[in-house]
Amino acid sequence: MKNKELAFSIDYYPELKEIQKRYLGLLGCIVEYEAYRTSFYPSLEALKQKHFPHSPDDPIILHRKELVNKEGPFWRLRQPEKEEQFNNDLLTFLQEQRYVLIVVVIDKKSHIERYGNAAYHPYHYCMAAMLERYCGFLNFYNAQGDVLAESRGKTEDQELRKAYQYLYNSGTQFRDATFFQKTLTSKEIKLKPKTANIAGLQVADILAYPLKQQILLENGRIEPEVFRGKFGEQIVATVENKLNRHHYSGKIEGYGKVFLK
Numbered sequence: 001m002k003n004k005e006l007a008f009s010i011d012y013y014p015e016l017k018e019i020q021k022r023y024l025g026l027l028g029c030i031v032e033y034e035a036y037r038t039s040f041y042p043s044l045e046a047l048k049q050k051h052f053p054h055s056p057d058d059p060i061i062l063h064r065k066e067l068v069n070k071e072g073p074f075w076r077l078r079q080p081e082k083e084e085q086f087n088n089d090l091l092t093f094l095q096e097q098r099y100v101l102i103v104v105v106i107d108k109k110s111h112i113e114r115y116g117n118a119a120y121h122p123y124h125y126c127m128a129a130m131l132e133r134y135c136g137f138l139n140f141y142n143a144q145g146d147v148l149a150e151s152r153g154k155t156e157d158q159e160l161r162k163a164y165q166y167l168y169n170s171g172t173q174f175r176d177a178t179f180f181q182k183t184l185t186s187k188e189i190k191l192k193p194k195t196a197n198i199a200g201l202q203v204a205d206i207l208a209y210p211l212k213q214q215i216l217l218e219n220g221r222i223e224p225e226v227f228r229g230k231f232g233e234q235i236v237a238t239v240e241n242k243l244n245r246h247h248y249s250g251k252i253e254g255y256g257k258v259f260l261k
Contacts, residue, residue, distance in 0.1 A: 005256050022109045023221070026126040027214030028134060028143070029204045030100040030244075032202060040097050041199040047093050051086045052076065062202040062207060069119050090206075091238045099203075100137065101242045103211040104129045106260040107221075123156075124163035128172050129258050133244060136185040140247055145183060151191040164189040180241065210235045214251055 019148075031040050048060045054074050060073050070077040077083040104126040112119050116231050120128075131147070136146050140221040147164070151157055168187045181187075210232030214224045227233060243256030 022095065022107060023105055023212065023216060024108055024122050024126060025105045025208050025215075026123070026130055027104075027204045027208040027211060028102040028130050029200045030102070030134065030137065031200055031208070032098065035098045036199070040099065043093055043097060044199045044202065047089055050089065051082070059197045061197055062206060063194065064206050067206070072141075087234075091234060094203075094207075094235065094238050094242075099242055100244050100256075101207065101211070101239060102130050102133050102137075102244045102256055102258070103208070103215065103261065104258040105212050105215045111261055121159070121163065124160065125161065125260065127160070128167055129260060131167060131184075132172060132175055133255060133258065135175070135180055135183040137244055139179070143183070144185050146185045146190065148190040148192060148198065148200065150205070151193045157191050160191070161189055207235065207239060211239070215257055218257075219259055219261075 030047065044062075045059075048054070048062065052060045054060050054073065066072050067074050071085075073114065077086060106122050106126050108122045111122060111125070127149075134145065134147075152160075163185060166178050168184060169177055171180060192201065194201070210227075213222065213227045213232060214236045217224060217227050243252050245252045245255050
């Protein structure tokens with residue numbers, strides 16, 4: 001099987017401030033290289049060009065926060081009919097493309113209370129949990145894959161590189177280093193800014209928040225009215241079959257949805 005790539009994005013934009021402080025969500029989007037090259041990337045570019053005409057030399061980058069607030073190049077969405085057309089086409093794209101999702105959510109408050117000064121960095125902890133699932137997925141198919149994450153700043157990027165290298169060289173509490181080295185194609189994580197126009201990062205950015213909300217809802221951490229009846233609920237329903245799962249039982253919990261309580 002040809003190489004796959006995991007692109008992941010973090011969700012920092014919840015609607016409620018208390019949730020923003022307590023819960024962190026990380027979403028990974030796994031796409032096989034050939035599918036990415038021939039369909040995933042060009043289809044997303046066509047979607048953007050259809051609804052937000054622009055020069056290919058100055059590409060539009062999909063940001064969930066700007067889409068929701070209809071800011072910048074997404075001002076056209078202020079017209080209800082334009083917003084409905086875009087939403088429908090986005091759902092069609094999400095439904096038709098071939099990819100696999102892994103979403104990891106951590107309760108930062110409980111994490112700090114449990115481990116105190118020994119607590120692992122919440123972002124890095126989520127990344128480790130995600131890579132355990134990603135490499136397990138690759139191992140099942142006897143495949144290898146790369147990892148691409150969104151750049152978040154010089155200091156944050158340096159810390160993330162160190163955390164990734166430590167995982168690659170030393171493993172985790174549950175998996176030894178050979179488990180990761182067998183499936184990952186690089187001992188260094190790739191980091192790209194939002195402006196790089198990476199389709200996987202843009203899709204991950206769009207999906208991170210609604211899937212995090214779904215996990216919080218399923219675990220009784222938010223009330224239904226915070227999430228239900230909104231477009232995010234339609235997104236979750238559309239991508240439900242894209243979530244990573246146990247290959248024999250079909251179980252999603254612990255594979256495509258991970259809640260670190």
